Structures are given as C-alpha cells and as structure tokens.
Amino acid sequence: MTTPPTRRQKWRERKQYRRTTWLIAAAVALFIGGGAAAGAWWTQRDDDPSALPVGTYVPPSEITEPSRQPESSSSTSQRSSSSSSSSSPSAAAQRSDASPSSEQGSVEAPAGSPTRVQVRSGGRDIVDASLEATLLDSEKVLAPPFGTAGWYAEPGWPKPGYQGASILVGHINHGSNPDVFWNLPRVKIGDVVTVTYGSGRTVKFKITKSEPASKKGVPQDDSIWDWDNPNPVLRLITCDPETPINQGHYEGNWVVWADQMVS
Structure with a gap:
C-alpha cells in the first residue's frame, strides 16, 4: 500500500523543485533578450540596441525569421561558462499532461502541440509568431x-x-532588428492572447498583469514558475529593452501573466 507523502517529504520536494526552477529561470532570463553574446548564432553583434526607439510599434508581419547561422565554438564556450550549473526539472515536477482534460470548468485542452501565439491590443496585432x-x-x-x-x-x-503555468519565451530583438516579442511590453490588462494548435483548436487567455522585472527577481517569483497552479495559466517572458545592456544582455526582463478564458 502506498502511503501519502509526509509534510517533510513535500517540503523537501518543493525545495528541490524551486532550486531547479531558479537555475532554469536564470538561464531563460539570461538568453532571451538581445540574443546570446556576440558571435553566437549570428555574424552580427546581438548585443547592439535596436535601431528603433524603444516603444516604436512594428507590425508583426514585418518581423521575419532571419537566416540562422551555425553556432561557433567560441560561443559554445561562453554559454557553457555562464550556465553550466543549470539543470532540468526535478522528479518532483514530472507531471504528465497526456490527458487533454482541464480542471478549470469544462474546458478541454487541445491535443497535439501549439504552433502559433497571437496577441491583439487596441485593434492591432502586437504579437503574431510561430511557436516551437x-x-x-x-x-x-x-x-x-x-x-x-x-x-x-x-x-x-x-x-x-x-493545468499549470505554461511558459512562452521569445527575443525582443536580434542585433538592431525587432524580433517576435518586440511589441510585448505594449500589451494592456484585458488584452487577449490566442494560442493555436496544429489541429486548428485555439486556447485564449486574458492578460492580468504586464510589467518589468529584474533578472534576479524573475527566477524567485513563484507566480511566474507556477507549474502546479490548479488552473491553466500562461506566462510570456522576454527582455526589457528600456534597461541597460550588460555583457551582451539586457539587464531586465518583461513578464506578462494571463489566465485562461472560460466561455
């Protein structure tokens, strides 16, 4: 007979999970703004600020996927030295999502994989990007x-x-060019995020909070890395282009919180 975990066991699992999540979140916070250090993936410097003034609206249709460049050995060394302590989620976080049923109302989560994310605000598209x-x-x-x-x-x-917090990440820019989450800091409370699956099914979320966050604070914020939330929620993370660039990366993040809409 299997006995339920004791409070001490639960505390140990939670402590280990939070430590692992902090390491992963730190790696996310480091690499999603402005790209990796100069030379990684791209021939141009990816730590250059955008040529456009911060806050300038760019239609998502004008943000195209650039040609990818092979990662150089020097960039691999740089990334290894800055992230060698990161690790994957611990056993405490291994929850299967094989069942498409959601615990929020009678909403059924789509089978398959998400392929697109869209955000519309003030009558125009803010984000419209493929998802991988x-x-x-x-x-x-x-x-x-x-x-x-x-x-x-x-x-x-x-x-x-x-069920739980799904995490979407994207770059704010690459070099001086806007990238898929360039407009993300422009979203407003109440805006709708639509995630489309390969089957054509969609899931909609209403934005509840959008604000800058320090890269030291993001990894410690349980409201972001809320994997055991009983409801389906969404978090979108990019870098804050209004913060200084330090060693090839923006010093701050921008985070958006959203709850699933139930019709």
Whole structure:
C-alpha cells in the first residue's frame, strides 16, 4: 500500500523543485533578450540596441525569421561558462499532461502541440509568431531561436490550456532588428492572447498583469514558475529593452501573466 507523502517529504520536494526552477529561470532570463553574446548564432553583434526607439510599434508581419547561422565554438564556450550549473526539472515536477482534460470548468485542452501565439491590443496585432517546442540545450540553457517564440516543452511543464503555468519565451530583438516579442511590453490588462494548435483548436487567455522585472527577481517569483497552479495559466517572458545592456544582455526582463478564458 502506498502511503501519502509526509509534510517533510513535500517540503523537501518543493525545495528541490524551486532550486531547479531558479537555475532554469536564470538561464531563460539570461538568453532571451538581445540574443546570446556576440558571435553566437549570428555574424552580427546581438548585443547592439535596436535601431528603433524603444516603444516604436512594428507590425508583426514585418518581423521575419532571419537566416540562422551555425553556432561557433567560441560561443559554445561562453554559454557553457555562464550556465553550466543549470539543470532540468526535478522528479518532483514530472507531471504528465497526456490527458487533454482541464480542471478549470469544462474546458478541454487541445491535443497535439501549439504552433502559433497571437496577441491583439487596441485593434492591432502586437504579437503574431510561430511557436516551437523549446528544450534545454546541451548546456542546460533554454534559448529559443530567433524569429519564432518557444513554448517550454521539458517534461513536467504544461502546454497552453493544460493545468499549470505554461511558459512562452521569445527575443525582443536580434542585433538592431525587432524580433517576435518586440511589441510585448505594449500589451494592456484585458488584452487577449490566442494560442493555436496544429489541429486548428485555439486556447485564449486574458492578460492580468504586464510589467518589468529584474533578472534576479524573475527566477524567485513563484507566480511566474507556477507549474502546479490548479488552473491553466500562461506566462510570456522576454527582455526589457528600456534597461541597460550588460555583457551582451539586457539587464531586465518583461513578464506578462494571463489566465485562461472560460466561455
């Protein structure tokens, strides 16, 4: 007979999970703003500020996916030195999302994988980007490719519309060019995020909070890395282009919180 875990066991699991989440979140916070350090993936410097004034609206249709460049050995070394302590979610976070049923009302989460994220605000598109499953790389860093957003697809983390916090990440710019989450800081409370699955099914979320956050604070914020939330929620993370660039990365993040809409 299996006995329920004791309070001490639960505390130990939670402590280990939070430590692991902090490491992963730190890697996310480091690499999603302005790209990796100069030379990584791109021939141009990706730590250059955008040529456009911060806050300038750019239609998502004008943000195209650039040609990817092979990652150089020097960039691999740089990333390894800054993220070698990162790790994947612990066993405490391994929750299967194989069942498409959601615990929020009678909403049924779509089967398959999400393929697109859209945000509309003030009658115009703010974000309209393809979504790719994004895993930790060999250095245990979560770094989505430029020109597309990533949904965090490691085991234990839910897809949009499933119980818990689904994490979407994207770059604010690459070099001096806007990237898929360039307009994300422009969203307003009440705006709707639509995630589309390959089947054509959609899941909608209403934005409840959008604000800058320090990169030291993001990894420690349980409201962001809320994997065991009983309801399906969404978090979108990018960098804050109004913060200074330090060693090739913006010093701050921008985070958007959203709750699933139930019709």
